[in-house]
Amino acid sequence: xxxxxLSVNCGPQYFCTQxxxxxxxxxxxxxxxxxxxxxxxxxxxxxxxxxxxxxxxxCSKTTVRSIANIDLSQELSNNCVHLVQLNDNFVTSLxxxxxxxxxxxxxxxxxxxxxxxxTQKVLPELTLNQKNLDxxxxxxxxxxxxxxxxxxxxSKIEQMLTASNVQQTGIKLEVNGKILTACTALMQAIRQLIxxxxxxxxxxxxKQKGNFSIKEFYQRNHRWTEGLISAxxxxxxxxxxxxxxxDKIISGSGKFEALMAVSQEIAASCAQLVVASRVKADSSSxxxxxxxKSSKCVLKETGNIIAITKHCSKLIEENGKS
Numbered sequence: 641x642x643x644x645x646l647s648v649n650c651g652p653q654y655f656c657t658q659x660x661x662x663x664x665x666x667x668x669x670x671x672x673x674x675x676x677x678x679x680x681x682x683x684x685x686x687x688x689x690x691x692x693x694x695x696x697x698x699c700s701k702t703t704v705r706s707i708a709n710i711d712l713s714q715e716l717s718n719n720c721v722h723l724v725q726l727n728d729n730f731v732t733s734l735x736x737x738x739x740x741x742x743x744x745x746x747x748x749x750x751x752x753x754x755x756x757x758x759t760q761k762v763l764p765e766l767t768l769n770q771k772n773l774d775x776x777x778x779x780x781x782x783x784x785x786x787x788x789x790x791x792x793x794x795s796k797i798e799q800m801l802t803a804s805n806v807q808q809t810g811i812k813l814e815v816n817g818k819i820l821t822a823c824t825a826l827m828q829a830i831r832q833l834i835x836x837x838x839x840x841x842x843x844x845x846x847k848q849k850g851n852f853s854i855k856e857f858y859q860r861n862h863r864w865t866e867g868l869i870s871a872x873x874x875x876x877x878x879x880x881x882x883x884x885x886x887d888k889i890i891s892g893s894g895k896f897e898a899l900m901a902v903s904q905e906i907a908a909s910c911a912q913l914v915v916a917s918r919v920k921a922d923s924s925s926x927x928x929x930x931x932x933k934s935s936k937c938v939l940k941e942t943g944n945i946i947a948i949t950k951h952c953s954k955l956i957e958e959n960g961k962s
């Protein structure tokens with residue numbers, strides 16, 4: 641189920657607050673239902689609750705994309721979609737003379753609680769400005785999470801490819817194989833880009849810190865450091881999105897155009913990482929040269945995904961006509 645909503649650009653703490661508001665709104669809504677009558681109070685509470693639900697779901701899109709851990713990101717996304725489905729069933733129940741409404745209420749309350757608890761679980765890794773967390777530690781953490789996100793993406797793609805080889809045949813098997821192989825190649829190129837980026841960052845910090853420690857260098861050059869952190873988070877989020885989009889295509893519920901769009905997004909986020917990494921670099925640096933080469937490799941693999949996706953889309957279309 642694709643909610644097809646616009647995303648609200650918000651922080652993780654704000655998203656958590658919106659869930660708490662939604663839980664409160666539902667409690668008010670539940671109380672108004674107890675009379676089992678279509679009163680003005682019921683309509684008013686329903687409007688307030690569903691307005692908040694719509695807003696919270698919009699906020700969730702930004703949060704989901706910010707989570708480096710693919711499994712947690714997918715779990716939060718699935719729970720939000722499930723909440724919408726539960727509410728759809730609930731409305732049908734209310735319109736059917738409140739049939740089984742108590743059962744629907746309990747399911748929604750449980751889902752809301754699950755989302756809230758999950759958000760509390762991921763909130764620490766989403767909050768950038770945690771107390772007592774210096775920029776060096778934060779940068780290292782985000783770079784490590786980005787690296788892990790890419791590794792997780794590669795693993796997920798390999799699992800999808802294995803499953804496809806078992807479950808699919810003919811054109812579908814060929815298409816899945818081509819797409820997943822291309823996605824794997826892109827992820828491998830990004831892993832090399834990350835490695836080269838780390839080496840260049842360490843070189844910059846080591847050479848330019850002077851009498852300061854590396855930690856102090858990152859703090860004094862906080863804009864540069866924050867740019868690296870932002871770029872790392874974006875790459876990790878786009879890696880999650882690529883896997884999610886590829887999975888939808890393999891399952892038959894996704895669109896080829898979406899994969900091409902995501903590929904371009906991940907190329908843009910990698911370019912952001914490259915720009916942020918080389919701002920302070922020496923033009924004669926070998927690490928900078930290596931980063932430029934790996935950046936070109938990412939662009940090449942992105943173009944390859946787009947070309948293969950177009951080819952596979954044509955194969956499916958021609959096969960459908962025959």
